[in-house]
Amino acid sequence: MTDLTAPDPNESPEDPRPTIGTSANGPEGDASSASTAPTGKRRYLVVASAVAILLAAAASILFLTQRDSPLEEARQTCGAGRDDWAMLGDDGNSLTLRSVGKERTGLKLEQLQCYLTELKVPDAVIAEIEGTRALDGRQSGEWEDMGASWIYHPDNGLQMIITLSD
Structure with missing residues (x-):
C-alpha cells in the first residue's frame, strides 16, 4: 500500500516546489491548469465588461440626478405666461402659481387646470x-410626495405654493 503522506521523491524537503515537468497534481495536472489560466482575450473581455458596467452605472446615476423635478416638468408642459405667474424656487422643489383675478393678471383657468x-x-x-373663499385664509393639502397651500381673493385670484416632500 502506498503512503500518501510520504514525500514525493522528485521534491526535496528544502525546496517544496515541484520539479520541472511535474506539478502538485502530477504530470496530468499541467494540461488542466494551462487550460484554466485566462488567456489574453478572456482577460480583455473581463476587463471590458467591468468597464462597461461601471460606465452604465455612472450614466444611470448622472441621469437620475439631472432629471427635472415634477414641478419643473409641469412648468415646461403648462407654460408660465409671465415668470411671476409660475415661479420655480428652492432648486425646483417649490412652485408658486398665481391665477387671474379681477384686478390682477395671472394664469388662466386652463393653465391652472393643466398644472x-x-x-x-x-x-x-x-x-x-x-x-376656498377669501374669508377662509390660507388653506393646505397634501398628496403623494407633494404638498400645497393656497389663498384666494376675487380681486387677486388664487395664489398657490406647491412643494415637494422629502
Whole structure:
C-alpha cells in the first residue's frame, strides 16, 4: 500500500516546489491548469465588461440626478405666461402659481387646470381649492410626495405654493 503522506521523491524537503515537468497534481495536472489560466482575450473581455458596467452605472446615476423635478416638468408642459405667474424656487422643489383675478393678471383657468393635472392633484384637494373663499385664509393639502397651500381673493385670484416632500 502506498503512503500518501510520504514525500514525493522528485521534491526535496528544502525546496517544496515541484520539479520541472511535474506539478502538485502530477504530470496530468499541467494540461488542466494551462487550460484554466485566462488567456489574453478572456482577460480583455473581463476587463471590458467591468468597464462597461461601471460606465452604465455612472450614466444611470448622472441621469437620475439631472432629471427635472415634477414641478419643473409641469412648468415646461403648462407654460408660465409671465415668470411671476409660475415661479420655480428652492432648486425646483417649490412652485408658486398665481391665477387671474379681477384686478390682477395671472394664469388662466386652463393653465391652472393643466398644472393640477400634470401634478396629479387628487380630486379631494381640487374640491378644497375650488371651495376656498377669501374669508377662509390660507388653506393646505397634501398628496403623494407633494404638498400645497393656497389663498384666494376675487380681486387677486388664487395664489398657490406647491412643494415637494422629502
